Amino acid sequence: MLTFDQPARQLIAAKLKEFPRRPHDAAAAEGLKRAAVAIALLAADDSEGIAFALTRRVGKLRAHSGQWALPGGRCDAGETVVQAALREMDEEIGLKLDESDALGLLDDYPTRSGYLITPVVFWCKPGLTPHANPDEVAAIYRIPIADIAPIEKVSFTRIPESDRRVVRINILGQQIHAPTAALLYQFREVLAGRITRVADLEQPVFAWK
Known part of the structure; x- marks a missing residue:
């Protein structure tokens, strides 16, 4: 198990640097x-291991209320994806x-709701504690990365509305x-030294809007 220390930071940064990131095709990303x-x-929370911050969105939001999510949102004009991820x-x-805490990027992921998401991996400074903004976040969970490592944690299903596989990841x-799920799946694969593309993995219909 990786521990939350400088050697682990360097190892994860090296894996992300080696990962042949695939930006979304410019023509396909238009619009x-x-x-x-x-x-x-x-x-x-309860070990020397490494966790990632996962949120449950509040139920009163206009879009994606109550859903599980990584912190993030739309890029403002003139922002890089790293700057947008930091702000959100x-x-x-x-x-x-700050930008020096960014370890690397994963593949862009196009959503059914019209966004092109770039995941940015950050290493938090020791001692930092997340606090939920009650207007947007109902709860924050520290999920050990070891919890998503087992192969059986990720599964796939089919829906009649699409010929693409729907990806799911079991957490809590x-x-x-x-x-x-797609972004965390790819992150897990990068940590394991595997190159796995996720842009073609489908979302459930309730997430299309």
Whole structure:
């Protein structure tokens, strides 16, 4: 098990640097709004291991209310994806980091709702504690990365509305869907040294709007 220390930070950064990231094709991305999410790595609650911050959105939001999500949102004009992920992470869960804390990027993921999401992996400074913005986040969970490592944690199903596979990842006894599931699935694969593409993995119909 990786522990939350400098050697682990260097190892994860090296794996992300080696990963042949695939940006979405410019022609295919036309008309999509740019967005970024943060995979924020921090100390696990009850061990020396590494966890990532996962949120449950409040039920009163106009879009994606009550859903599981990584901190993130739409890029403002002139922002890079790293800057957008930093801003959203601060606004949603109160983690104040800077660009030097970014370890790397994963593949872009196009959503059915018209966004092109870039996941940014961050290493949180020791001692930082996330705090939920009650206007956006109902709860924050520290999920040990070891919890998503087993092969059986990720599963696939089919829906009549699409010929693409729907990806799901089991966390806290819940089936979490794409886009969050797709991004975490690829992150897990990168940590394991596997190159796995996820842009063609489908979302459930309730996430299409």
